[in-house]
Amino acid sequence: MGEFDAAGELVMGGMLGRAVEPHAGESHGHGHHGTICLNCGTALIGPHCHECGQSGHVHRSLGAIGHELLHGVAHFEGKMWRTLPLLAWRPGDLTRRYIAGERARFVSPMAMFLFSIFTMFAIFQILGISTPTDLDTNSVKPAVVLQQSITKEEAGRDRKAAKLAKLDASDTDRAELQQDIAAANQKIGRYKASIAQLGENTSIGIEADADDFSGHTGWHTLDHGIEKWKKNPALMLYKLQSSIYKFSWLLIPLSLPFVWLLFFWKRQYKLYDHAVFVTYSIAAMSLLFIVITLLSAVHVPTNVLGTLAFFVPPVHMCRQLKQAYQIRWWSAILRTGVLLWFITIIASLFLLILALLGIMG
Structure with missing residues (x-):
């Protein structure tokens, strides 16, 4: 059933991404149907209604269902294929151009984020990558x-x-x-x-029983959650894994203050700009993890995968910083080093929040 679950996650990610994606800049390749909008009755002056936005051409075939599904999953109208190359090689240009107002040409940061996160976990499920289910608490003594x-x-x-x-x-x-x-x-x-x-x-x-090692904080909810973790760590790890992608959006607000600290004296950059930078960056790292996972599945040498995992993220972040904020290389390299240190703090806070949610849930 893992493959069906993975397919569901993939479709869900695409649909959620589509739900937050601005409907603009997409060519359907159809002329308008008649001269009246079938949704609101407004006279059409182009392929789309200028009042409600509905296309003048209305599908009514089984093939249209498949078209809408593909369109929702991967935006097969061209925006994805314009976005991915820039996200991979010139992420800062993509960030800067989107902030400057080129919204119709590219997949929005949040849509790309949702699609990449759900796709990553779908790939994990297909390949059987999950938390262990046979943990023995005694084995750690x-x-x-x-x-x-x-x-x-x-x-x-x-x-x-x-x-x-x-x-x-x-x-x-x-x-x-x-x-x-x-x-x-x-x-x-x-x-x-x-x-x-x-x-x-x-x-x-x-x-020795797990109770002999249990601590009591005096907070009943927290103590009860710790007790559940001790009794069934495999279940708690599974819940933690499930929570990672459900609450992955928390990485964005957690990262914002730290990215702001890198440029707090530059008033031309707003929190929105930093949010676009962070969201595209997380999406790019998720896509990188997908590539590494797929390469591992086809038995690419471990040293090659380790090199990719170690060098690509800082290089990508450095390029994005330089291009997005239009700074010099030495400044981008320095900020990348600080940002990598910040990332360890952000990841620790994120996992701590998830652990607390799991324990207290």
Whole structure:
């Protein structure tokens, strides 16, 4: 069912993007139908009604349903194909031109943001990328990990001891088995010493209940959420993953103050300008993650993917800063370094908000 869910997410993202996209600059390639608008009755003076905006040509076929679906998912009227190249290579020019008023030529920042976010998570679902469902809270306790190692070593040692007991005194394999058993005993001794240093004995490491480690803040809602997280971390991680794209729009208001700080003394730049910059930038990074994910699926070497993930984002942000705000390269590079530091703060705040929403929800 993951593929159907992914297709639904893709269509939903396109439709939501279409819902916030200005209906302008799109050629339908049809003449107007008659001389009266069928929606409001206004006399037509062009292919669209100047009163309500409805097209003069009204579809009435099954093929029109598919056309509207494709149009809603990816804006197959040309705006997407004018926007994507600029977003990839000249993102600052796209940002500046959109702010300056070239709105009909390009997909709006919010529409591109919604489409890229939903498409990214649709790709994740298609490829089966999700949070683990078999998490064991005990596995994160050091004593339990050490005890599991002890059990494994003891099992191997006992097998070799049983094999040794069956061999004759003259068998040449006895010396090797005795060395293996001695090595296993040494490892077991080191593991037990480590448990002692942790201040936990074996029984505590295995049998301790999550309640023994629970803290109480005095806030009932928060304490209850923490308890749920401890009892079922896999479910909470799944909810956190689902919340990331549902609340991804929070990244925009969270980022605005930090981008404003980069130019607060330049009064010609308004908060709207920074919002367009941030929204296009997040959309571009989402599309980059899609590309990296698809390349990983076709087994592109990890070092290539790591290079893309490490170098492309700062280079893209630097180019966008220079082109959008028309600053010099040294200034763009300096601001990019500060912005990367800001991004760690923004990401931390975003995850903290999502965790709190999950815990208190």
